Amino acid sequence: MKAPRLAGDLAAEQRAFLGRNRSRWEEHLARARTFLGEGLRVADPRAPVLVLGAGSGLEVPWRLAPPSTVGWDADPWSRIRTLLRHGRLVPWMFLDLTGGLADLTDLAWRTARQPWSGRLRANRAAWRRLAGLVDTLEPRCATLRAWSREHRPGTILAANVMGQFGVVARRLVERCFAGLQLWDQDPEDPDPLDQALHAWTARAVRAFLGALLECAADLWLVHDRAVIFGDAPVTLGPMTEPWMAQLRADGPLEAADPLAGVDVLRECAGRALAAHQRWIWPVAPGQIHVMEAIRVQPPAGRILES
Numbered sequence: 001m002k003a004p005r006l007a008g009d010l011a012a013e014q015r016a017f018l019g020r021n022r023s024r025w026e027e028h029l030a031r032a033r034t035f036l037g038e039g040l041r042v043a044d045p046r047a048p049v050l051v052l053g054a055g056s057g058l059e060v061p062w063r064l065a066p067p068s069t070v071g072w073d074a075d076p077w078s079r080i081r082t083l084l085r086h087g088r089l090v091p092w093m094f095l096d097l098t099g100g101l102a103d104l105t106d107l108a109w110r111t112a113r114q115p116w117s118g119r120l121r122a123n124r125a126a127w128r129r130l131a132g133l134v135d136t137l138e139p140r141c142a143t144l145r146a147w148s149r150e151h152r153p154g155t156i157l158a159a160n161v162m163g164q165f166g167v168v169a170r171r172l173v174e175r176c177f178a179g180l181q182l183w184d185q186d187p188e189d190p191d192p193l194d195q196a197l198h199a200w201t202a203r204a205v206r207a208f209l210g211a212l213l214e215c216a217a218d219l220w221l222v223h224d225r226a227v228i229f230g231d232a233p234v235t236l237g238p239m240t241e242p243w244m245a246q247l248r249a250d251g252p253l254e255a256a257d258p259l260a261g262v263d264v265l266r267e268c269a270g271r272a273l274a275a276h277q278r279w280i281w282p283v284a285p286g287q288i289h290v291m292e293a294i295r296v297q298p299p300a301g302r303i304l305e306s
């Protein structure tokens, strides 16, 4: 048996995602496509355009993308699915955007096995030991940084990928432990690995935003701001910060923060905020996502600076 790999995990997840009942997705898809489409429409065609988390192009209106546009998604089927959906064979990067998932998976795989026999020791002691080790990992988005330094993109779309980093990390770790659910569910005694992965996710999201902000590019970011579990109706009040204060519901809500506490607006504080929206996406029964779209522009005159 081999350690799980990101490509296989994302391919399986994307198949499941596309196989879902999409009957309540229209508003989300319309809003995401309008927002990302505007990013593509106003992009300067003289500079490369990057679409991160491009997937199969469900949310990305590729017909508006300048010829200089490059897709980036580690799912090995994403480019071909984009071709099938949009009739366009786009230059593509198939690498992990965080740059840290291979290290995390290798560490989890080794920790979950006896070094001499390779036999699984999927127990709480190994689980807890991994928590301490994860704290030493630093996802740096090195490939994304290197690519951007070399190609100098003028526009970058982050198409609903940032909220995936933590979910994917968690899934890969679980698979290293043969899918055993060793999470400690007691809220009085928080699971140390849960906390370590939360902190890893925060480091990955910050590194990702840092890599984007390092570029003199117009940034169009769409991401899950929150995931709400349960069937209670939820609406959004007027835009306010923090995002929790915008939620309207009759009773208490069970909400998860896929960005692990990172405040995207605060991270982007040095830039001009040109657009900011939130909306509700009913992804599946019992699962509602609060989506956020943010456009931040580079300081005037920097878009094509060399």
Ligand SMILES: C[S@@+](CC[C@H](N)C(=O)[O-])C[C@H]1O[C@@H](n2cnc3c(N)ncnc32)[C@H](O)[C@@H]1O
Pocket: 010, 011, 014, 053, 054, 055, 056, 057, 058, 059, 060, 072, 073, 074, 075, 078, 095, 096, 097, 098, 101, 159, 160, 161, 164, 165, 168
């Ligand atoms: C919610 S889907 C986005 C769908 C896509 N925007 C579309 O229009 O179809 C998230 C995408 O991010 C990709 N992804 C998740 N984590 C990634 C990572 N660490 N590096 C690269 N791609 C990743 C997945 O393969 C998936 O296609």
